[in-house]
Amino acid sequence: MLTDLKTALRPALVLTALFALLLGLAYPALITGVAQILFPHQANGSLIREGDKVIGSELLGQKFTGDTFFHGRPSAAGADGYDAAASAGSNLGPTSQALVDRVKADIDANRTSPGQSVPTDLVTASASGLDPHISPEAALSQVDRVAAARGLKRGTVESLVRRHIQTSLLGLIGEDRVNVLALNRALDALPRATALDRR
Known part of the structure; x- marks a missing residue:
């Protein structure tokens, strides 16, 4: 039972961490960088x-x-x-x-x-x-x-x-x-x- 719970939780935790890194850090950093390069005036207010x-x-x-x-x-x-x-x-x-x-x-x-x-x-x-x-x-x-x-x-x-x-x-x-x-x-x-x- 405990093994089944660990097996079920592991992919959920890994995917949560992966998407938090991708969508919470990497994607905003990429968009911010692109905006600063292409539209610096607008990106800075x-x-x-x-x-x-x-x-x-x-x-x-x-x-x-x-x-x-x-x-x-x-x-x-x-x-x-x-x-x-x-x-x-x-x-x-x-x-x-x-x-x-x-x-x-x-x-x-x-x-x-x-x-x-x-x-x-x-x-x-x-x-x-x-x-x-x-x-x-x-x-x-x-x-x-x-x-x-x-x-x-x-x-x-x-x-x-x-x-x-x-x-x-x-x-x-x-x-x-x-x-x-x-x-x-x-x-x-x-x-x-x-x-x-x-x-």
């Missing part, structure tokens, strides 16, 4: 650097305030939003007065003229609270504010937005979008406005 300093990631939204920057989607992740350690939505339902008040405030903040519609993604948070993208419509709706605040021609800022539109994969997967951090970095890289630029 798509980090954005200025010199030696990491200033963000292409995959994580950041909070931008003030009229001189394009704003991303609202975030309920953490106390102040955009907290990667507290990624989540607000879980507030459509009857929540706190949600209604927040959305109304965001609509008022993003409306530049009476009766103007505000793109939905500027007043609704994503499920993660860390979405780095907004729709092209949301970015274009902010052009007048940003151009005026920076003293730039509207056409210059609009052209910058249009150059930063990322299209859907093969026209089928995903939606057209604009990465807010990349757009704001490109905006900061523009030459300072002169009196001639403002005409």
Whole structure:
């Protein structure tokens, strides 16, 4: 009886150890190595650097305030939003007065003229609270504010937005979008406005 148990257990234990080594160590190490060789930027978090300093990631939204920057989607992740350690939505339902008040405030903040519609993604948070993208419509709706605040021609800022539109994969997967951090970095890289630029 004991011999039969040992005979039955031995292959199970050997296979468990073998697959733990293969699937728990060898396979992840192989995939990590291949990713580091072929896609090092993506494998390391798509980090954005200025010199030696990491200033963000292409995959994580950041909070931008003030009229001189394009704003991303609202975030309920953490106390102040955009907290990667507290990624989540607000879980507030459509009857929540706190949600209604927040959305109304965001609509008022993003409306530049009476009766103007505000793109939905500027007043609704994503499920993660860390979405780095907004729709092209949301970015274009902010052009007048940003151009005026920076003293730039509207056409210059609009052209910058249009150059930063990322299209859907093969026209089928995903939606057209604009990465807010990349757009704001490109905006900061523009030459300072002169009196001639403002005409």
